[in-house]
Amino acid sequence: MSGWKDSASPAIAARGIVKRYPGNVTAxxxxxxxxxxxxxxxxxxxxxxxxxxxxxxxxxxSRPDEGTAAVDGIDVLRDPQAVRRxxxxxxxxxxxxxxxxxxxxLLLEGRLRGMSGAALHERIEELLARFALTDAAHRIARTYSxxxxxxxxxxxxxxxxxxxxxxxxxxTGLDPEARAQLWAEIxxxxxQDGLTILLTTHxxxxxxxxxxxxAIVDHGRIVASGTPEELKAGLRGDAITVELAEGLANGxxxxxxxxxxxxxxxxxxxxxxxxxxxxxxxxxxxxxxxxDGAGIGVASVTVARPSxxxxxxxxxxxxxxxxxxxxx
Amino acid sequence: MTAIAQSLYMTQxxxxxxxxxxxxxxxxxxxxxxxxxxFGNLFRSVTDIPGFTTSASYLDYLVPGVVAMTAFxxxxxxxxxxxxxxxxxxxxxxxASPTHRSSLIVGRLAQDAVSLVIQAAVIGGIAWLLGAxxxxxxxxxAVLVAGAMLLGAxxxxxxxxxALVLRQRESVIGANQFLVLPLTFxxxxxxxxxxxxxxxxxxxxxxxxxWAVEAGREALMAAPDWSYVxxxxxxxxxxxxxxxxVATRAFxxxxxxx
Numbered sequence: 001m002s003g004w005k006d007s008a009s010p011a012i013a014a015r016g017i018v019k020r021y022p023g024n025v026t027a028x029x030x031x032x033x034x035x036x037x038x039x040x041x042x043x044x045x046x047x048x049x050x051x052x053x054x055x056x057x058x059x060x061x062s063r064p065d066e067g068t069a070a071v072d073g074i075d076v077l078r079d080p081q082a083v084r085r086x087x088x089x090x091x092x093x094x095x096x097x098x099x100x101x102x103x104x105x106l107l108l109e110g111r112l113r114g115m116s117g118a119a120l121h122e123r124i125e126e127l128l129a130r131f132a133l134t135d136a137a138h139r140i141a142r143t144y145s146x147x148x149x150x151x152x153x154x155x156x157x158x159x160x161x162x163x164x165x166x167x168x169x170x171x172t173g174l175d176p177e178a179r180a181q182l183w184a185e186i187x188x189x190x191x192q193d194g195l196t197i198l199l200t201t202h203x204x205x206x207x208x209x210x211x212x213x214x215a216i217v218d219h220g221r222i223v224a225s226g227t228p229e230e231l232k233a234g235l236r237g238d239a240i241t242v243e244l245a246e247g248l249a250n251g252x253x254x255x256x257x258x259x260x261x262x263x264x265x266x267x268x269x270x271x272x273x274x275x276x277x278x279x280x281x282x283x284x285x286x287x288x289x290x291x292d293g294a295g296i297g298v299a300s301v302t303v304a305r306p307s308x309x310x311x312x313x314x315x316x317x318x319x320x321x322x323x324x325x326x327x328x
Numbered sequence: 329m330t331a332i333a334q335s336l337y338m339t340q341x342x343x344x345x346x347x348x349x350x351x352x353x354x355x356x357x358x359x360x361x362x363x364x365x366x367f368g369n370l371f372r373s374v375t376d377i378p379g380f381t382t383s384a385s386y387l388d389y390l391v392p393g394v395v396a397m398t399a400f401x402x403x404x405x406x407x408x409x410x411x412x413x414x415x416x417x418x419x420x421x422x423x424a425s426p427t428h429r430s431s432l433i434v435g436r437l438a439q440d441a442v443s444l445v446i447q448a449a450v451i452g453g454i455a456w457l458l459g460a461x462x463x464x465x466x467x468x469x470a471v472l473v474a475g476a477m478l479l480g481a482x483x484x485x486x487x488x489x490x491a492l493v494l495r496q497r498e499s500v501i502g503a504n505q506f507l508v509l510p511l512t513f514x515x516x517x518x519x520x521x522x523x524x525x526x527x528x529x530x531x532x533x534x535x536x537x538x539w540a541v542e543a544g545r546e547a548l549m550a551a552p553d554w555s556y557v558x559x560x561x562x563x564x565x566x567x568x569x570x571x572x573x574v575a576t577r578a579f580x581x582x583x584x585x586x
Contacts, residue, residue, distance in 0.1 A: 021585075059424040061583060081426055089424040093417035099345035111337045112427045114330065140348070156421070 010034040011196035017067035027053040029220035042211030043200040050220040051200035055168045059089045072163045088162035092169050094149045098142035113160040127155040147178025164196045204308040223315040235306040238280030244271040245297030256294045331428040338435020360398045360451045387460045392544035393517030399476035403484030407491030407500045429579045437481045448473045463550040472544030478564035479540040485571035489578035511537045
């Protein structure tokens, strides 16, 4: 399933993790995956799919009922204390102390990890500068905007130069600008610092933009995994959308399109007809001439490469946006 | 070694947060004064009851009760701060770091102890101005505060344990209401045990709040019976240790349901 070329030992290795909660709730139903060092691995799925529970197991906050896991080669169950030293953990909620200043938050985090003196202070100033928080460093975190609090939160997770960073839905609730800033910073972390990142998200765009590898999580299982490109290539063909110039499609348009070789599953929706095609670009002339021949006026024809949303739909039977609405 | 350093950092965190809430500081200072005035006036005439045997004034009699009650109140709210940390995800951040579990509790208890020292100083100062004698002087008063600290740590650790297991403000508040007043009044805090019903007196024998009151009151006498004081202090240290273990164990329950 993972399809790894085993070049280096994985930064994260999860094998058959099962987690049950009281009341016969199975949160994780056999999660297995590996993350190559220095890459970003995205767990994609709606709330309640099991992403956060997976992170809790890997960050030693929760013990699985079955399965094993290792982070940076250290067994999570046998030596949790050693795991805690090499990981940085940024949770779903912004876990900064609102009654402490930005600098004090970083100071405590560093001290708890045994850092001190000039080395710690230099590291704090470096992180403050990196996340554009230097000017706000003396202010109580309660006065920060959501985006600033999240940046401080991530900076705290990095204070001790962890080898593996866990980011549990880091951009949820952030405005587009703050999200874009954080994306840029996350990318920089792997490129410059060689950090391995496990990212959970329910934003397809986020997984697509950031992750080298993506696993789609649904009902406590990984239903598909691979690079975003591989996942999308796994879907047969492109999506073609025909917009009619006038009138409504009343079955005839779909019937005409269904007769064109290499096109399947046309679906009519008002003036719009959607279908899948083997090769989007070469199908366009055929579609146009077939519809023209049938006397059907066309306003536009668009072809799109499949998105991760299509991948999600294919593997879980529902669109991520819908799944999100149901659980939200 | 690390656990001690981490406890100090945590104490610093909580104390700093407390000092940044001036209203809260004011309330913690005013409240014990209110107890002192309220109970001092409410129960003033108990000294007239036949069988009230104490050489000192009722004010002298009352101060250990008010200090113990203040410590008990302070400790009983300790878990509320932990619930804030749980809800914000701050506790999970600490638990995913190499921070010792014990320092997460000790830091909170130490902050309560710092508050108690300040509160006890205010109580003692005002009582002294009002005419309390404190015959054995500062040493006796220090023993009183030490006993109250152990009492506060005991109830504080249990309050934190409750917060970890139940994770609800309502539960901590409920437990407070259920425990604080009964344990305060089923002791010699305001009334000598010779003057209360037998069942209350027997209950008080096992009530750590009563041990703190009795130890402190004896220590303030002109010629304290130190073995009487030591026995109660050992008892208080014992329950504090036990409560600390319960609180540290409560992290397992918290993580099992995580």
